[in-house]
Amino acid sequence: MTITEQQEQTQTAIETGTWTVDPVHSALGFEVRYMGIAKFSAPVEEFEAAVVDGRLSGAARIASVEVKDENLYAHLLSPEFFDAERHPEIGLSTGELVRRGDDVELEGELTIKGVTRPVTLRGTITGPVADPYGNPRYGLRLATTIDRTEFGIEWNADMPAGGKALSNDVTLRAELSLVQAA
């Protein structure tokens, strides 16, 4: 679809009511380029989220980030990164979800390490469908890219030939399966 066609589509509001995340079939995580080459990514396993009358809000426990090395895990939770002791949760609350066809956009506020900043999340919406248990359900795939230094996460290291090891741009991704509350 071209951008023009996309713009011509009517904006439609999302269904009203309360839609909660099915945690087993949803995922949250971040990715960031490391050493200027491959992107490092990690899921955050414990989170809850709901869309209430088209507004998404949620919280994730940063201690549930999954990485393959215990020292990296400790470093991510330390004051140099997320400072999980003082700021155990990452939070999001948004304005009303705007739907154009299958595309969605949300303006919201993201809180990381105690710093709240505006973000725009973009992605796609699928459904709603009736799930096998008779509940309406839809899917949201969302992403946004933030500058981590704006949230006070400033760690870096020099590369031998110049430049820094860790990108400031971090992409947050969510794949949410939302079930309408009975």
Place this chain on the structure above:
Amino acid sequence: MTRILGISGSLRGGSHNALLLRAAAEGLPAGAELEVWRGLREIPAYDEDLDRGPAPAAVSALREAVAAADAVLFATPEYNHSIPGALKNALDWASRPLATNPFRDKPVAVVGSSTGLFGAVWSQAELRKVLAAMGARVLDAELAVGHARDRFDADGRLLDDDVREALDAIVTALAAEVPAPIAIAA
């Protein structure tokens, strides 16, 4: 009571950094106490072979002293633009294993003194970097006391009110980083 552990990076008797810690102890905020750790000389050179079994007694004592403290104040000289080897070595021991070391989330502050012009400013910066890598909550402050021979009187007391005020401010900020105790209902 907020318990601050003082660690000097110098082993020398009459060290200016030991005097800085003494001056810090005299300007503590209400409700704080400062105890100086004196075990640096006893810490063996870090050796991963020694780190496989029970820790050497001096290392255990350091780890326990840090764990028991609410915050740690370092006063360090500068050797060749960096951290004195003995102090770095002690931190290398204390940081093992990294994921559970007693400096994790521990509020720490770094001050320093040298007989030269710059007051151990590079050593302090490197020490803050090492402590952050260990997972400590590093206070974003420095106090560089240069020309150390001219900064203390014959009794080892700070002569300069500006230095004393800056030191007191750092110690007060350090104590303020300590989380308030959780009240337990009687």
